[in-house]
Amino acid sequence: MALPPKFSGQRFIPTEGAGASSFPSQPLHTVEIFLDYTCPFSAKIYNTLYTSLLPALSSDPSLGSKLQFIFRHQVQPWHPSSxxxxxxxxxxxxxxxxxxxxxxxxxxxxxxxxxxxxxVNETRNETYKRLAKLAADSVGVDENQVYELLKIPTEAKGDNGSLNVGNAVTNDLKVVIKMARLVGVHVSPTVIFDGVVAGDVSSSWSLEQWLEFLRKATA
Structure with a gap:
């Protein structure tokens, strides 16, 4: 599935890094990972990818140069905070x-x-404030700018006095949710390799299991 340029940060090419602006001349094998930030199994698989697999591929151009990883948002509505x-x-x-x-x-x-x-006892905007602070503390993004994109107005907006306007990233959220629905992904984590669901992939896989899978898949 295509990745709109405005979501370029969700792409990781091991030999280029996160949000790479350049793109290899040869087609790459694509690993799409559908994840939910409030899912423990998503956290488990992401930790392996982030701390072990991606660094290993970055130091192994013979394999890493064949691959690109795309983070796909899999919002699970039964967890409202998702x-x-x-x-x-x-x-x-x-x-x-x-x-x-x-x-x-x-x-x-x-x-x-x-x-x-x-x-459960926190307002929506209070949660957004904590998330904005996390962004500032963890990756140095301006806390106020993040909160401005997330906050919900406390008064009706627009000529018709709309009470359901969402926030500044609502339209982006709609796009990424439509992407997941389009391919019929229902659970997190789900891995799609070159357009086909890789049902054997497990959140419990070790680095060695991931490397074995990728070597065979790209051979």
Whole structure:
């Protein structure tokens, strides 16, 4: 599936890094990873990718140069805060695309702070303020700029006095949700390799299992 240029931060080419602006002349094998920031299994697979697999591929051009990874947002509506955390990631992606993967790591590391019980008594804008602070503390993105993209107005806006206007990243959220729906992804994590669901991939895979899979798949 295509990746709109405005979401370039969600692409990681091991030999180029996160949000790479250049693109190899040869077609690449594509690993799409559908993840939810409030899903423990998504956190598990992302941790392996972020701390082990991507660094290993970056230091092994013979394999890493064949691949690109794309983060796909898999918002799970039964976790209401899932929407808020993905909105925060989209805000960082807009302000600093190259920091998207690092901020995603911070979100997964801090995910329990956004579980149901952790914020049931918190207003939506209060949660956004915490997410904006996390963005500032973890990847150095301006806290106020992140919050400006996330906050919900407290008064009706527009000529018709709309009370349901969303925030500045609502339209981006709609696009990434439509992408997941288009390919019929239902659970997180889900991995798609070159357009086909890789059902054997597990969140419990070790670095060695990932490398074996990728070597065979790209041979």
């Amino acid at each position: 929407t808020l955390t993905h909105e925060a990631a989209l805000a960082v992606q807009r302000l600093a695309p190259a920091k998207f993967w690092d901020f995603s790591a911070a979100l997964f590391k801090d995910q329990k702070a956004y579980f149901d019980v952790s914020l």
